[in-house]
Amino acid sequence: MTTVFIDGLGFIGASLAELMKESQPDVKIIAHDPNPENLQVMIQSGTVEASVAFDEGAKKADWIFLASPVAVICQRLEELAKLDLKSGAVVTDVGSSKVQIEKSAQTLMAKGTAFLAGHPMAGSHLSGAANANPGRLVDHTYFLIQENTSQEEVQDFEDLLSAARFDFRMVDAKSHDHIVASSSHLPHLLAFALAETVAKDQRESDVDWGKPAAGFLDASRIAKADPTMWTSIFLSNPNQVLAEITDFEKEVQKLKKYIENGQEKKLFNQLSATQKDRIQMEKEHE
Amino acid sequence: MTTVFIDGLGFIGASLAELMKESQPDVKIIAHDPNPENLQVMIQSGTVEASVAFDEGAKKADWIFLASPVAVICQRLEELAKLDLKSGAVVTDVGSSKVQIEKSAQTLMAKGTAFLAGHPMAGSHLSGAANANPGRLVDHTYFLIQENTSQEEVQDFEDLLSAARFDFRMVDAKSHDHIVASSSHLPHLLAFALAETVAKDQRESDVDWGKPAAGFLDASRIAKADPTMWTSIFLSNPNQVLAEITDFEKEVQKLKKYIENGQEKKLFNQLSATQKDRIQMEKEHE
Numbered sequence: 065m066t067t068v069f070i071d072g073l074g075f076i077g078a079s080l081a082e083l084m085k086e087s088q089p090d091v092k093i094i095a096h097d098p099n100p101e102n103l104q105v106m107i108q109s110g111t112v113e114a115s116v117a118f119d120e121g122a123k124k125a126d127w128i129f130l131a132s133p134v135a136v137i138c139q140r141l142e143e144l145a146k147l148d149l150k151s152g153a154v155v156t157d158v159g160s161s162k163v164q165i166e167k168s169a170q171t172l173m174a175k176g177t178a179f180l181a182g183h184p185m186a187g188s189h190l191s192g193a194a195n196a197n198p199g200r201l202v203d204h205t206y207f208l209i210q211e212n213t214s215q216e217e218v219q220d221f222e223d224l225l226s227a228a229r230f231d232f233r234m235v236d237a238k239s240h241d242h243i244v245a246s247s248s249h250l251p252h253l254l255a256f257a258l259a260e261t262v263a264k265d266q267r268e269s270d271v272d273w274g275k276p277a278a279g280f281l282d283a284s285r286i287a288k289a290d291p292t293m294w295t296s297i298f299l300s301n302p303n304q305v306l307a308e309i310t311d312f313e314k315e316v317q318k319l320k321k322y323i324e325n326g327q328e329k330k331l332f333n334q335l336s337a338t339q340k341d342r343i344q345m346e347k348e349h350e
Numbered sequence: 351m352t353t354v355f356i357d358g359l360g361f362i363g364a365s366l367a368e369l370m371k372e373s374q375p376d377v378k379i380i381a382h383d384p385n386p387e388n389l390q391v392m393i394q395s396g397t398v399e400a401s402v403a404f405d406e407g408a409k410k411a412d413w414i415f416l417a418s419p420v421a422v423i424c425q426r427l428e429e430l431a432k433l434d435l436k437s438g439a440v441v442t443d444v445g446s447s448k449v450q451i452e453k454s455a456q457t458l459m460a461k462g463t464a465f466l467a468g469h470p471m472a473g474s475h476l477s478g479a480a481n482a483n484p485g486r487l488v489d490h491t492y493f494l495i496q497e498n499t500s501q502e503e504v505q506d507f508e509d510l511l512s513a514a515r516f517d518f519r520m521v522d523a524k525s526h527d528h529i530v531a532s533s534s535h536l537p538h539l540l541a542f543a544l545a546e547t548v549a550k551d552q553r554e555s556d557v558d559w560g561k562p563a564a565g566f567l568d569a570s571r572i573a574k575a576d577p578t579m580w581t582s583i584f585l586s587n588p589n590q591v592l593a594e595i596t597d598f599e600k601e602v603q604k605l606k607k608y609i610e611n612g613q614e615k616k617l618f619n620q621l622s623a624t625q626k627d628r629i630q631m632e633k634e635h636e
Contacts, residue, residue: 185563205560231560239557246551247562251569254540256624257601261594263627265532271525274491274517275635276533277471279572283537286565287628291621295614302609308547309606313599315543320595323588328581335577338542341549342573349561 069125077131078196245304355411363417364482447586531590
């Protein structure tokens with residue numbers, strides 16, 4: 065029987081647990097989480113069989129899923145290098161910054177343990193096992209960095225999550241970190257900065273602003289995301305995130321200049337080109 | 351019988367037309383739009399009775415709704431000042447920048463015509479009458495700037511749209527423009543700049559990025575909005591928009607500094623405070 069150990073039953077860890085059970089009902093899932101509520105929810109639903117200490121869970125498992133904030137994943141990879149893991153065990157993770165995680169896995173891999181870095185490109189501003197929602201992951205992109213795993217191990221991994229119909233894509237760690245800095249880390253940082261700007265304006269205003277417009281709510285929804293997780297992500301991919309902010313600032317400067325100078329045609333052409341691109345980006349993957 | 355003339359059957363004009371018919375089925379709606387498709391859709395559905403030239407519609411109406419881009423609304427207000435309108439006719443608009451619109455209405459108001467500036471705080475990235483969707487407006491904030499209208503005229507206006515259960519809020523033009531610069535114009539500008547940044551990154555990348563993550567899609571949804579409308583909005587409220595961008599840039603600088611210096615605690619505290627504010631902003635108006 066296959067035993068999976070999940071370290072971290074947040075939104076992603078818990079949702080993946082449900083997807084594994086759906087893919088392979090015989091799989092036995094054990095888990096560790098600092099928050100007893102997350103464990104309780106998952107044990108009560110029958111998805112997770114038992115709560116275990118990290119070392120104990122790791123040593124029993126065929127698959128070790130590290131699903132905690134990036135900084136913790138890095139620590140765990142170093143701890144795993146000191147444990148006697150089961151022969152043939154494969155370690156994987158779901159962290160959002162792969163270069164740093166790859167670095168932390170060096171000792172573990174030098175010992176011969178298979179490590180398959182991974183990242184499902186889906187999430188929620190809601191956190192914790194109580195908000196687990198496999199439906200939000202289904203059909204999404206799942207980046208894999210093959211590291212030292214065999215083709216067979218990768219295939220077994222994909223089978224373990226087959227119910228999610230993920231679009232698995234092999235990339236290297238650096239490309240991954242560039243992609244997510246642009247399409248995930250940057251939007252989150254901007255959402256936080258936008259929500260803060262508008263919240264301050266509201267607080268300082270004499271007028272009641274009423275219900276916020278839908279545009280603002282959508283644009284800032286991800287500012288409701290877990291601050292612990294996002295602190296860890298931003299600090300684990302700082303150079304790529306800062307480079308993306310610089311690129312973004314150039315776009316803002318361009319629009320700002322057109323507005324300052326009243327350059328109607330240039331402003332319109334830029335907004336039109338962007339609108340087309342944005343519509344296209346969504347269409348390609350419908 | 352009450353006759354309403356709507357100039358501009360875009361998403362807002364067409365949705366308001368449907369809401370008026372629902373509130374007061376006896377109302378007669380005539381309309382003008384440069385796009386024959388918008389007129390056709392609304393006449394076929396029976397909401398609008400006839401397509402008319404601007405002057406003709408304006409002269410026949412008890413209510414004149416200006417629902418075109420801001421630059422056109424300003425022109426129309428000056429044209430209306432030259433026409434012989436019906437005695438007791440009230441002019442209103444739905445434009446997103448009130449200081450400039452108020453200025454353009456001076457001659458009209460000096461002639462004694464009642465002008466009630468208005469702005470429903472709802473919209474869609476979809477445009478045109480075919481996408482009209484009164485449900486997206488229901489229960490939203492509707493700002494009114496009373497200008498020279500009587501209490502009775504304001505009441506009649508609210509009755510004409512009663513089916514939408516709007517939360518009508520009286521403000522002055524300057525406060526309005528500050529509110530929307532922050533909670534609507536700024537998010538739209540950022541969404542355009544974000545979508546452009548990510549689209550460029552994608553184009554320049556050797557790797558296929560797969561389906562964009564939900565966070566990016568939400569944060570940039572409003573970059574699918576109509577570029578004509580948004581060019582007009584940004585250029586009609588430039589000073590407030592530019593001031594909001596400056597405030598926003600300060601927030602980005604702060605986060606950037608924390609990331610550059612690896613200031614984990616400060617970054618976490620800032621993200622936590624913003625997350626709380628953002629959740630609160632939504633809760634207050636549930």
